[in-house]
Every structure is written in structure tokens, then in C-alpha cells.
Amino acid sequence: MSWRPGLLGDAGPGRRGTAGLLRVLAAYRLPYALSVLFGVLNQGAGIAALTLGGYLVGLALTGTPASRLWPLAVLTVALMVVQALANWLEAWISHELSFRLLAEVRYWLYRAFERIAPGGLVTRRTGDLAAIALRDAENLEIFYAHTSIYIAVALILPPVALVALAVVAWPLAAVLAPWLLLVATVPFALRRRHAAHGRRVRDLRALVGTRMLDLVQGLREVLTFGRDEDTRTELTQASADLAEAQRRQAVRGGLEQAVCATLTGAGTVSVLATAVWHRVEVPILVAATVFAGQSFTPLLTLLKVTRIWGLTSSSADRVFDLLEEPAVVDDSGTRDAPDTACSVTIDRVWFRYGEDEAWVLRGADLTVPAGSTVALVGATGAGKSTMAGLLLRAFDPQRGVVRVNGVDIREYRLEALLRLVAYVPQDVFLLHDTLRENLLLAAPDASDAALDEVTAAAQLRPVLRRLPDGLDTIVGERGARLSGGERQRVALARALLRDAPILVLDESSSQLDVLSEREIGTAVDQLRSGRTTLVIAHRLATIRTADLVALLQDGQVVDIAPHEVLIERCAGYAALIASQRDADALMAAAPSGKPSPSPEGR
Template identity: 85%
Template sequence: MSWQPGLLGDTGPGRRGTAGLLRVLAAYRFPYALSVLFGVLNQGAGIAALTLGGYLVGLALTGAATSRLWPLALLTLALMAVQALANWLEAWISHELSFRLLAEVRYWLYRAFERIAPGGLVKRRTGDLAAVALRDAESLEIFYAHTSIYIAVALILPPVALAGLAVVAWPLALALTPWLLLVATVPFALRRRNAAHGRRVRDLHALVGTRTVDLVQGIREVLTFGRGEDARVGIAEASAELAEAQRRQTVRGGLEQAVCAALTGAGTVSVLAAAVWRGVEVPTLVAATVFATASFTPLLTLLKVTRIWGLTSSSADWVFDLLEEPAVVADTGTRDAPATAGTVTFDGVWFRYGEHESWVLRGADLTIPAGSTVALVGATGAGKSTMANLLLRAFDPQRGVLRVDGVDIREYRLAGLLRLVAYVPQDVFLLHDTLRENLVLAAPEASGAALDEVCAAAQLRPVLRRLPDGLDTVVGQRGARLSGGERQRVALARALLRDAPILVLDESSSQLDVLSEREIGAALDRLRAGRTTLVIAHRLATIRTADLVALLEHGQVVDVAPHEVLLERCPSYAALIASQRDADALLAAVPSEQPSTSSEGR
């Protein structure tokens, strides 16, 4: 019963909610069948042992000979041993099965994140994604280890028990049948309320989780602006709503339990009355009464887990909705990406982030010659970062074509295209891991010499000297032990290590002071050398080093030329540069960034 990733493929079962749960279970039908078998033996042997024990008590009350009691007593003990063994085997196999199935689901979730990222994750909150990957996936264990087993046992055992009772005394079976059917219908009668309560509890769990994650990630901003009390109140209100929803779910579950307990008692009394009416012997009377109570066990056991079925079903819906979400970009290309730097062409590209949103790019045309650097400038919101995202295939344009070496990038295999491009973002994300691991993210097989070389080129050596364990220092959540400028140096070092023929620099020096920017200029020059480079830039020093400057206005490239030429012939560009000169002059007056000797204040 070993688990292999992707048993049902990389995308999951392709069905929503309960249908998806059952499809997953079908792939493991042999261990599931074993679990059901031992579940039937467990509860069947228990019912038989209780019934035989009742019969023994009846015999003892009527003064039966000891020689008659001993064999039945030993048989009762044997049934109890069978029940204990079956109980252990059922628990072992069912939980082994459920944990392997959860591993399968988690594997699919990772593949789903990988498939729809980054564009498909932008609209989702981090707390929701964490809830799906952790709590929702984990809640499926209840279905796989318990609910699915008990459903099968409840379908098999009560009819078999009734048939056995009918052979002995059919009036007793007739008296018991309606009460068993009524108990079986209670969960179905309350299923809508069960489902509504489950959805409510699950959604409020997610709300509390997302607000907590938001608070943890933004704790500095919240406290800086004196909004800590507001954040606390927000979480407290969501927690109070969750507690109320859980109370309602518990009240409904208690109502189910009380109704079923009453029906069980009524069934037992009915069998007792029928036995008395038929004038059965005392041993049979006691055995029939005990049997009537015990025969409800499979249904009552199922009821214990179905009381929270709404929560399990809601969690399953969230998991399988995510698994079924289509990729933002389709990886249908068949071409291998080129190994050398090529010309990048935006040909009449139109793009918007949502069907009802305004166009960010409106027929943008731009050519970045092979091996050259083009600086993309323009006001905030002009579409600069969007063009970079399209080159990285985070999204595809609604109209127009983006080409590399004259080939539509959608014809390249996505993995090959991503190896073709190195990206240095403005907001650098670092894993909560060592600096070394964050660097080799770009090239897992990089040697120590290669790491040393890129650290020197990206001016990271002064940072390494202050860190207690150098490259093996854990940088903290999102790189909290490093300043913004130091994180950007790490990003530049990663790009150097990646050694890709196409480079995208998104404000790669935005968090560097003037002195640091000059020091790292050589690293940037080296990084761009021989590569086709798209630079999203505001800083004048960065713009001047580009071979060409493309001015973007309202989603269109209005002019492309070298900096000096564009400065003379384009008034809007001249105004933009003038404002940037003022900003650079102000920045130059600020003291240069000094690396801290601790993580405090980062």
C-alpha cells in the first residue's frame, strides 16, 4: 500500500466535493475494502458478543447448568478477542489509508499552486491558501479514516443483523426495522442545516486565519499607525462569530444525538414488547433486548462523524475547487527555448487583469534588440511591470503577440521559457532559510566558487562579514535580518547565478542609496553584458546606462530612442527626467545606508 506522488495524475481527480473524495478513494479500493471488512468484523463481533452475553445472563437467571454456560462464555470471549483484533486492524489500515490519501491531496495542492501561480494566486488571500493547504486538507482525514468506512459498515451490518434476527424470530425483526430506518434518516433530514453550519464554520475559520496572517505579516505597520487595538477588535469579532457558528453546529449535533437516542430506546422497547407478546423464554428475551440496542451501533457510530459532515464537505469543496482551477496561462508549447539572448518583441499587445477592468496595455509595440538594454520609463500605472509580467508569462495578452527570436512565446515550453529569463524584482522575497539556500534557488547545483564570485560581484561580501554564520545565516521571514538594499543585492546575486540570456530588472536599485547604487553599478553592468535586458527604471543613473529608452504612456509605447535623443525630441520625457533629477538630488542628500549589526530595526 505504498504511496506514489500523482497516483491519479498531477491535477487531481477533476471532480468537486464529495465526487472528488470518492474518486480518490476508488484508487485505493483494496485497502479501503480491507478497512470495511475489519469494520464489519469489529462491530459485528461486538454485537454478537453482547447478544450472546445477554443470552448467558438469561440462562444464568433461569438456573441453567454450569456445563451449558461455559462453552457459551468461551465463545463470548472469543468474539470479544475477534472484535479487539478487528478494531486494531480497522484503525491501522483506515488511518494508513487516510494519511496516504492526504499526502496525495497535498501533492495535488502543490501542483495546483505551481500551475496557477503567480497570476492565479494574486486574487487569493494568503490565509485562505494556508487554510486550504493545511486545515482543509487535514479535515479530509475524517472522511477517509472514518466516515467512508462507517457508511459502508452501516449499509452492510444492520440488514445482515435484521436478517439473522428474522430467522430466529421474525416478529422481533419486524418490530425493530422501522426504528433502524428512522435513525438512518436523521442525518439526511438535517443535511441542509448540517451543510450550512459546516460552510459557516469553515468560512469563519478562514476569516480568523486570514486576519491573523495579515496581522502577523503587517504587525509593524499596524503598530506604527496605532491600529493595534482595531486589529485586535477585528480578530475578536471574527472569533466571536466563529464561536457562535460552532455553538449552533454543536446544538444541531446534540439534537441529532438526542433524537437518535430516543429512537434507539423506542426500538429496544418495541423489541422487548414484541418478545413479551410472543412469550419467548427469558434467555431469548434478554438476548433480543440486548441485540436490539446493539444493532443501532453501526448507525450511531456513523452519526458521530456525520454530525460534522457539513464542515468536511465544505473543506472538500474548497480543496477541489482549487485543484480544478485552470491555469492562467496554458503550457501547450512544444518548442525548446533558445540558449542565447534573442530579440524580444511586443507586437500590438493589449492586456487587462479582469474582464470588466480597464485596459492596462493598449496596443503596446516595443522591440528589444538581442544583447541590448532597453529602459522602460513612464508614470506609475502606465503598464511597465505588466509588460515584464507578460514576458515572464505570469499572464498572456488578450490581443497581440509577444515574441522571442521571432517566435510567439506561447509556442515555447513554459519551463524552458522561465529558464530563459532571469528576474530581479523590486520587492525581493527571501525564504525563511539560510542565505545560501536563497541564493542557490536560482541554480541548485552551483559550486562554492560560483557563490563566492556572485557575492563579490553583487557587493554581498560586506553583508556576509556582519552575519554571524555568513552564507549559512538564516535570514528570517521574508529576509527580515537584511535591509531592503541588502535584499536587492541578494536578488542581483541570484540573477548572476541564474546566468539566463534574457534579463528583467524591475526597479532593481530602488532601495539602494546613491553610494550603494554606484558601488553596485559594476555588478549591474556585468549582469547586463551580452544579455537582452528590459529595465523598469525611474532612477536617472539607471536610465542613462541603457542603450535605448522606451517611454510608456497610458498603456502605449509613445517613443523609443537613446536617452539624449529622447530628451531633446519628447517634451513629456524631458518633464519626467526633470522630476527625476529633483528626486535624485533629494536622495543624494540622505546619508548612505549603513548595515546593521543585528536584526533589530529591519
């Protein structure tokens, strides 16, 4: 059975924990049934071979002629061959099954990230998400490749073994049954401790991984502020806590193993004593004793994997909790995106990020006519970036409506809405890939001529001349080989390549010096031409070029007009512009007049 993405649909299994794990297996009934079949043959043939070997030893001790022993010896060897073949087939099919299922789970996780992003990921730590997608998902392999199969084998073989022993000597089966039942109950009796230890180990692993990732990503800041010793102490303590939790888990596992070994030995001795008491013939006595000891094999094999069942089930809970997390916005719209210039209206919108948090927008109203540019200005926290996020449907407002061309954006298909908007963020993210691939995120089918055009318009050609392989240079994680200003030029080039009717510029020149800002002014003008543009701006040069300026205070648009009009009639805006003039003057007077050099140029 070949794997294909989304075999169970994009939504995943729809249940959490063990129920979700079992629901996944239901879609792969055939390979799972084959794995169980070969698991039963593997352990069953092993038990039969050893039992027959014991019977041969008993016959030999009683002086049975060799002519009678040879056929049984050949049968023993044949059973061993069957066991080896079944062992190979079980391992092959069960692991292929588990890897298919892990591929399915990873596919669901990607769809989950896609469904709840970006709003649903804002409060989550990157390291924690990485732990779910990698370590927790990998932990499910234990259940799919081993636990689920050994559970079925343990349910089948011991009862069959008891029936077989009862046919030969029912008193021996009666003595063996209670011991088998006791061994079978040990994992279930300690189930709560399994879960508690598993959660503790899982949580501490996630904490160590998250702190390590934070350290790697923030190493420069940690060293700059001299916090390396404190950070090392925190990481060491987290590692020590994890080691202690793993030690406790290992102690509990060792205790389980010791208890079950004791019960297995007691059961085997009980069968031997009963056989002696009933004066069973020597060959049957030896065979029954070996058979009794081997009857515990399926249960002991299951015990080996259930010792860490708490970790597996806890990982499953984290994976399925994420898979079941609802989308932040409901993608139930049916409208396609218009292919003409679009107006944007924010109509009496109220929004806050959490029920216990303050309102960020309080009945905000704003209209951006089609093809015009509106600059949003105001103090930090006034709600400028929140407006942009609502237009991109990172969130939906609690009250009010955001409209494009007079239509509630919730009526558009989310994919269609996002095609309408080209977004240039303040903090530009670049993949650890070539500059070419980072540009092609905006338009995967763009030609080399189109790339050449946008790199020229965004003033990227000087950057390309510096890079050793031009567009095919690996830019490093988050674009580490480029300066902040160079990354913003890449973002502008991507927006040009996107060629969407609505443009959102979020402080797109914040990391450029005055000279660089003038150099790419033409690119920004070209980018805005014919597009409906929403500019989040502090720089005076950017504000002046807008058709309208909207002043935000305390989550409301308190005034909107052209720059010259607004500065005359609004004292708050005049004060804001005055402070920005002072900041621009200081920047223009800076000795270097250039942006911070890139890492390569240092």
C-alpha cells in the same frame, strides 16, 4: 500499498466535493476494502459478543447447568478478542489510508498552486490559501479514516442483523426494522443544515486565520499607526462569530444525538415488549433485547462523524475548487528554449487584468534587440511591470503577441521559457532559510566557487562578514535580517547565478542609496553584458546606461530612442527626467548617505 506522488496524476480527481472524495478512494480500493472488512468484524463481533452474553445471563436465570454455560462463555471471550483485534486493524489501515490520501491531496494542491501561479494567486489572500492547504485538507481525514468506512459498515450490518433476528423470531425483526430505518434517515434529513453550518464554520475559521496572519505580518504597521485596538476589536468579533457558529453546530449535533438515542431506546423497548407479548423464552428474550439495542451501533457510530459532515464536505468543496481552477496560461507549447542571445518583441499587445477593468496596455509595441538594454520609463500605472509579467507569462495578452527570437512565447514550453529569463524584482522575497539556500534557488547545483564569485560581484561580501554564519545564516522570514538594499543585492546575485540570456530588472536599485548604487553598478553592468535586458527604471543613473529608452504613456510606447536623443525631442520624457534629477539630488544630499540599517544593526 506504498504511496507515491501523483498516483492519480498531476491534475487531481477532476471532480468537486463528495464526487471528488469518492474518486480518490477508487484508486485505493484494496486498503479501503480491508478497512471496511475489519470495521464490519469489529462492530459485528461486538454485537455478537454482547448478544451471546445476554443469552448466557438468560440461561443462568433459568437454572441452566454450568457445564452448558462454559462453552458459550469461552465463545463470548473469543468474540471479544476478535473485536479487539479487528478494532486495531481497522484503525491502523483506515488511518494509514487517510494519511496516504492526504499526502496525495497536498501534492495536488502544490501542483495547483504551481499551475495557477503567479497570475491566479494575485487576488487571493495568503491566509485563505494557507487555510485550504492545511486546515481544509486535514478535515478530509475525517471522511477517509472514518466517515467513508462507517457508511459502508452501516449499509452492511443492520440488514444482516435484521436477517439474523428474523431467523430466530421474525416478529421481532418486523418490529425493529422501522426504528432502524428512522435512525438511518436522521443524518440525511438534516443534511442541508449540516452543509449550512459547515460552510459557516469553515468560512469563519478561514476569516479568523486570515486576519490573524495579516496581523502577524503587518504588526509593525498596525502598531506604528496606532490601529492595534481597532485590529484587536475586528479579530475579537471574528472569533466571537466563529464561537457562535460552532455553538450552533454543537447544538444541532446534540439534538441529532438526542433524537437518535430516543429512537434507539424506543426500538429496543418495542422489541422487548413484542418478545414479552409472544411469550418468548427468557434466554431468547434477553438476547433479543440486547441484540436490538446493539443493532443501532453502526448507525450511531456513523452519526458521530456525520454530525460534522457539513464541515467536511465544505472543506472538500474548497480543496477541489482550487484543484479544478484552470491555469491562467496554457502550457501547451512544445519548443525548447534557445541557448543564444534572444531578441524580445511586444507586438500590438492589449492587456487588462479583468473583463471589467481598464486596459493596462493598449496596442503596445516594443522591440528589444538581442544583447541590448532597453529601459522602460513612465508614470506609475503606465504598464511597465505588466510588460515584464507578460514576458514571464504570468498572464497572456488578450490581443497581440509577445515574441522571443521571433517566436510566439506560447509556442515554448513554459518551463523552457522561464529558463530563458532571470528576473530581479523590486520587492525581493527570501525564504526563511539560509542565505546559501536562497541563492541556490537560481541554480541548485552551483558550486561554492560560483557562489563566491556572484556574492563578490553583487557586493554581498560586506553583508556576509556581518552575518554570524555567513552564507549559512538564517535570513528570517522574507529576509527580515537584511535591509531592503541587501535583499536587492541577493536578488542580483541570484540573477548572476541563473545566467539566463534574458534579464528583467524591475526597479532593482530602488532601495539603494546613491553610494550603494554606484558600488553595485559594476555588478549590474556585468549582469547585463551579452544579455537582452529589459529595465523598469526611474533612477537617472540606470536610465542613462541603457542602449534605448522607451517612454510609456497610457499603455502605449509613445517614443523610443537613446537617452540623449529622447530628452531632446520628447517633452514628456524631458519633464520626467527633470523630476528624477531633483529626486536624485535630494537623495545625494541626505545626511546619512546610507541605506536604512538592517534589523541586526539597529
